Amino acid sequence: MAKGQKPTINDVARISGVSKKTVSRVINKSPLLNQATREKVEAVIAELGYVPNPQARALALRRNFLIGLIHDNPNAQMVLGVQEGILDTIRKTEFALVVRPVDRYSPSLLDDIRHFIEQQRLYGVMLLPPLSERDDIADACRELGCTVVRMGSAKLDEDEHLVASNDRQAVSEAVAWLAELGHSRIGFIAGPEGFRSARERQEGFAEGMARAGLTPDPAIMARGTYRFESGRAAGEQLLSAKAPPTAVFSSNDEMAAGLLHAARERGLDVPEDLSIIGFDDTATAAHIWPPLTTVRWPIRTMASTAALKLIEPTSAGSQPSMFPSDLIRRASAVEYPG
Amino acid sequence: MAKGQKPTINDVARISGVSKKTVSRVINKSPLLNQATREKVEAVIAELGYVPNPQARALALRRNFLIGLIHDNPNAQMVLGVQEGILDTIRKTEFALVVRPVDRYSPSLLDDIRHFIEQQRLYGVMLLPPLSERDDIADACRELGCTVVRMGSAKLDEDEHLVASNDRQAVSEAVAWLAELGHSRIGFIAGPEGFRSARERQEGFAEGMARAGLTPDPAIMARGTYRFESGRAAGEQLLSAKAPPTAVFSSNDEMAAGLLHAARERGLDVPEDLSIIGFDDTATAAHIWPPLTTVRWPIRTMASTAALKLIEPTSAGSQPSMFPSDLIRRASAVEYPG
DNA sequence: TGCTTGTTGGAAACCGGTGTCAATCAGAGG
DNA sequence: CCTCTGATTGACACCGGTTTCCAACAAGCA
Numbered sequence: 001m002a003k004g005q006k007p008t009i010n011d012v013a014r015i016s017g018v019s020k021k022t023v024s025r026v027i028n029k030s031p032l033l034n035q036a037t038r039e040k041v042e043a044v045i046a047e048l049g050y051v052p053n054p055q056a057r058a059l060a061l062r063r064n065f066l067i068g069l070i071h072d073n074p075n076a077q078m079v080l081g082v083q084e085g086i087l088d089t090i091r092k093t094e095f096a097l098v099v100r101p102v103d104r105y106s107p108s109l110l111d112d113i114r115h116f117i118e119q120q121r122l123y124g125v126m127l128l129p130p131l132s133e134r135d136d137i138a139d140a141c142r143e144l145g146c147t148v149v150r151m152g153s154a155k156l157d158e159d160e161h162l163v164a165s166n167d168r169q170a171v172s173e174a175v176a177w178l179a180e181l182g183h184s185r186i187g188f189i190a191g192p193e194g195f196r197s198a199r200e201r202q203e204g205f206a207e208g209m210a211r212a213g214l215t216p217d218p219a220i221m222a223r224g225t226y227r228f229e230s231g232r233a234a235g236e237q238l239l240s241a242k243a244p245p246t247a248v249f250s251s252n253d254e255m256a257a258g259l260l261h262a263a264r265e266r267g268l269d270v271p272e273d274l275s276i277i278g279f280d281d282t283a284t285a286a287h288i289w290p291p292l293t294t295v296r297w298p299i300r301t302m303a304s305t306a307a308l309k310l311i312e313p314t315s316a317g318s319q320p321s322m323f324p325s326d327l328i329r330r331a332s333a334v335e336y337p338g
Numbered sequence: 339m340a341k342g343q344k345p346t347i348n349d350v351a352r353i354s355g356v357s358k359k360t361v362s363r364v365i366n367k368s369p370l371l372n373q374a375t376r377e378k379v380e381a382v383i384a385e386l387g388y389v390p391n392p393q394a395r396a397l398a399l400r401r402n403f404l405i406g407l408i409h410d411n412p413n414a415q416m417v418l419g420v421q422e423g424i425l426d427t428i429r430k431t432e433f434a435l436v437v438r439p440v441d442r443y444s445p446s447l448l449d450d451i452r453h454f455i456e457q458q459r460l461y462g463v464m465l466l467p468p469l470s471e472r473d474d475i476a477d478a479c480r481e482l483g484c485t486v487v488r489m490g491s492a493k494l495d496e497d498e499h500l501v502a503s504n505d506r507q508a509v510s511e512a513v514a515w516l517a518e519l520g521h522s523r524i525g526f527i528a529g530p531e532g533f534r535s536a537r538e539r540q541e542g543f544a545e546g547m548a549r550a551g552l553t554p555d556p557a558i559m560a561r562g563t564y565r566f567e568s569g570r571a572a573g574e575q576l577l578s579a580k581a582p583p584t585a586v587f588s589s590n591d592e593m594a595a596g597l598l599h600a601a602r603e604r605g606l607d608v609p610e611d612l613s614i615i616g617f618d619d620t621a622t623a624a625h626i627w628p629p630l631t632t633v634r635w636p637i638r639t640m641a642s643t644a645a646l647k648l649i650e651p652t653s654a655g656s657q658p659s660m661f662p663s664d665l666i667r668r669a670s671a672v673e674y675p676g
Numbered sequence: 677t678g679c680t681t682g683t684t685g686g687a688a689a690c691c692g693g694t695g696t697c698a699a700t701c702a703g704a705g706g
Numbered sequence: 707c708c709t710c711t712g713a714t715t716g717a718c719a720c721c722g723g724t725t726t727c728c729a730a731c732a733a734g735c736a
Contacts, residue, residue: 006456008722019686024724032683051456055402056722058393059691066434076418076621080411084439096404096436096458101422118344118389120434228625257625264627283414284622287566287595289602346692357716362694372714394692397721 007048016044027052054094064123065095067310068146070113070137071128072104074226075254077282078299082128082151085303095311098122104131110140117144124148124310126303132156133196147313149306153197160316163306163323165297167197167279168204170325171249174277174295175208177327178247182336183275187220187245189234189255195226201251201279220245224255231258239266239274246336247275253285253294260288260332275333291330298323345386354382365390392432402461403433405648406484408451408475409466410442412564413592415620416637420466420489423641433649436460442469448478455482462486462648464641470494471534485651487644491535498654501644501661503635505535505617506542508663509587512615512633513546515665516585520674521613525558525583527572527593533564539589539617558583562593569596577604577612584674585613591623591632598626598670613671629668636661 009027013020018041025033026041044050058064069086071079086097100116102109117125124147131137132150138157141148150157153167178186188205191198209216219241224230231250235258238245250256256278263274270276271290278285281296302323309316347365351358356379363371364379382388396402407424409417424435438454440447455463462485469475470488476495479486488495491505516524526543529536547554557579562568569588573596576583588594594616601612608614609628616623619634640661647654 010722020723021687021725022685025684028724034684037684051453053397053722054458055393055396056691057724059391059397059693060722060724062691062724064393066436073418073422076414080414080417080439083437084411087437087439094457097438098404098434099421099425099437100435101418101425115389119432120392228621254621254625261625261627283566283592284625287592287599287622288626289599348692358693359695359716360714363715366694370713370715375714391692394721395694397723398692398694400694400721 006053007050009050009052012041012044012048012050015048016041058121064121065093066098066120066122067095067307068117068120068122068125069097069099069128070102070116070125070131071100072102072131074129075252075280075282078280079128081299082126082303085300085305086126086307088300088304089307090311093311095123095307102131110136113137114140114144117141117146122146126151126306126310129153129197130195147310149309151302151306153200155322156196159321160309160313162321163302163309164321165302165323165325167200167295167297167325168207170295170297170327171201171204171279172208172211174279174327175205175249176211178249178275178277178333179208179212179214181247181275181334182338183245183247184214184336185217185220185243185245185247186214187238187248188216188222189231189238189248189250189259190221190223191251191255192225193223198226198251205249217243219243220248224251224258226252226254228254228258231255232262233258235259235262236266239263239268245274246338247277247333249277249279251279253278253280253282253292256292256294256332257284257288260292271332271334272337275336277327277333281328285328286330290332293330293333294328295325296328297325344391345388347388347390350379350382350386350388353386354379396459402459403431404436404458404460405433405645406455406458406460406463407435407437407466408440408454408463408469409438410440410469412467413590413618413620416618417466419637420464420641423638423643424464424645426638426642427645428649431649433461433645440469448474451475452478452482455479455484460484464489464644464648467491467535468533485648487647489640489644491538493660494534497659498647498651500659501640501647502659503640503661503663505538505633505635505663506545508633508635508665509539509542509617510546510549512631512665513543513587514549516587516613516615516671517546517550517552519585519613519671520676521583521585522552522674523555523558523581523583523585524552525576525586526554526560527569527576527586527588527597528559528561529589529593530563531561536564536589543587555581557581558586562589562596564590564592566592566596569593570600571596573597573600574604577601577606583612584676585615585671587615587617589617591616591618591620591630594630594632594670595622595626598630609670609672610675613674615665615671619666623666624668628670631668631671632666633663634666635663 012023127150132152152164220238222234222237224234278292278294281294285292285294350361465488470490490502558576560572560575562572616630616632619632623630623632
């Protein structure tokens with residue numbers, strides 16, 4: 001091989017005195033191969049520092065080893081957690097992770113996604129909420145020959161193509177806990193309409209209230225967008241009700257932080273005057289004052305499992321698809337003093 | 339072409355009645371091509387929905403179109419901002435972004451990075467702090483034939499291979515502003531030793547104090563790790579000094595949040611009793627109470643520029659390499675009442 | 677010993693593009 | 707009408723792998 005060039009399979013073959021095919025067999029760990037030959041070739045590979053060209057491999061195999069992560073930044077922590085989880089699985093393999101943030105409001109969203117998959121000839125894609133909730137997107141990916149795994153908060157797809165947290169149950173338990181603490185006027189801030197996670201959490205709230213024998217009061221329930229400002233606005237609405245809540249469950253941490261601001265602006269003390277529970281356990285949750293009691297779902301583990309389902313479809317069935325969440329008890333929710 | 343198969347350059351050539359080479363010329367916008375032929379071929383391409391196979395292209399061209407983002411999660415917001423910035427630049431091109439979170443404490447870090455680059459045959463990589471501060475990593479990437487652009491907080495490399503924020507100046511101005519507000523006992527929480535950004539911010543602090551005619555007091559200066567807990571610990575130290583500070587500059591937001599907790603735990607009111615300024619303008623900064631005055635640096639723009647330097651080396655020289663930061667004035671820093 | 681069977685290794689084609697270089701063609705000039 | 711020139715276009719090898727098909731060889735069996 002020429003100087004400065006990377007060694008190719010031909011170099012390895014020539015130097016070790018065997019054919020390309022034999023080297024290829026070594027690389028692909030073909031079982032029908034003389035042990036001595038294998039070792040000889042492996043020695044040359046090590047010596048040369050040979051690494052198979054993935055593009056050539058992809059071309060010949062008519063498949064490649066790129067998996068795509070398509071998302072519309074629901075939350076930086078979550079996206080990064082997902083990336084780390086995927087890497088946990090693919091780090092030692094030949095797969096690589098290609099990311100593609102998109103804009104879910106773009107009119108060309110579907111075409112953008114199609115173009116991305118076709119252009120890179122992706123092997124598989126992982127969809128994050130809220131994109132993962134759209135069947136049209138998943139279908140478009142599949143039509144292009146892509147394996148799809150969706151991450152969500154409910155059973156959106158077959159188990160082989162899904163990892164989901166059980167939001168409904170988690171919220172239900174969180175609300176039940178508030179009831180145990182003695183709260184009976186429990187408010188709720190819902191997520192945006194059209195989000196599956198928002199619906200699940202809302203149903204979980206209803207379930208938890210029912211379980212505790214409480215009746216939800218529409219006057220202390222509001223809907224937000226999952227953003228900080230909407231949480232603050234919802235908070236103002238709830239706290240100005242005739243009979244304001246003594247505890248509020250917010251459908252995510254960011255809105256919970258907004259609610260906290262609204263409470264502060266009214267001179268309320270949290271948790272003394274108002275208990276708050278959030279959802280997601282973002283970094284913010286632990287860093288605001290008081291530290292936020294919140295629901296944590298196992299992002300990284302879920303993403304890691306999702307990646308496994310993508311690259312090893314055979315074992316996909318035996319992997320879990322529903323994951324439990326934990327209530328992280330911090331200082332923002334306390335016993336009702338009244 | 340067979341059913342269910344993606345059309346190839348051969349299909350396009352056959353159907354439009356020209357040679358592969360001509361189709362290739364159309365794809366590559368070769369100028370020496372008859373207009374009529376071009377249009378004819380383009381029509382067939384559109385009709386077939388033909389998309390060139392990037393792996394085949396990469397093989398033939400002996401270069402590919404993958405750029406790698408190597409980082410050790412300094413902060414989720416920042417990493418995601420960088421990803422979005424890079425995509426701003428490459429979205430309409432044939433480049434793709436491959437991410438690789440790594441562990442900077444791993445003894446095999448350098449080999450892991452080398453292996454990643456070789457295995458994927460990356461065209462270029464972008465390094466994020468604190469990894470970007472290590473020359474050995476940048477050198478290793480370059481030895482592998484990779485273009486490198488580093489993101490940092492000081493001039494770490496040639497302009498063509500660098501995007502940096504001017505942390506020193508930004509901190510200096512923030513401190514000067516605290517002085518203008520009437521503070522004279524200004525504390526400082528430094529970042530971890532060995533981080534270039536930590537050093538720059540520390541020097542900026544010294545510079546700002548000097549500019550305001552103030553003398554830094556070692557009793558109200560501490561070092562943290564950029565993590566929340568370390569900020570809290572540093573805060574406890576500073577606030578228990580004989581003559582505690584009336585204002586503190588924290589080298590990042592996360593530590594500023596920790597400091598805020600420490601102040602709260604001592605019954606201090608922020609900003610009434612203690613003004614705080616942070617650095618980074620993470621989401622947390624705006625969501626804690628009181629909203630944090632902080633330094634914002636243009637992550638996304640910088641990342642977008644960095645990507646441009648990677649994919650268009652010719653224009654790299656004419657792109658800026660130093661970027662100014664802004665002081666975002668929120669409620670956590672107020673006039674000294676004394 | 678001769679024949680069958682199973683391993684192992686090689687030649688050549690192929691995956692889907694691009695580069696080189698020569699062939700072709702139209703219009704200009706003589 | 708013929709040659710020359712520049713603009714187009716195509717034939718063919720090649721990028722670095724994998725696969726197909728087949729030959730060579732060793733072991734197992736009668």
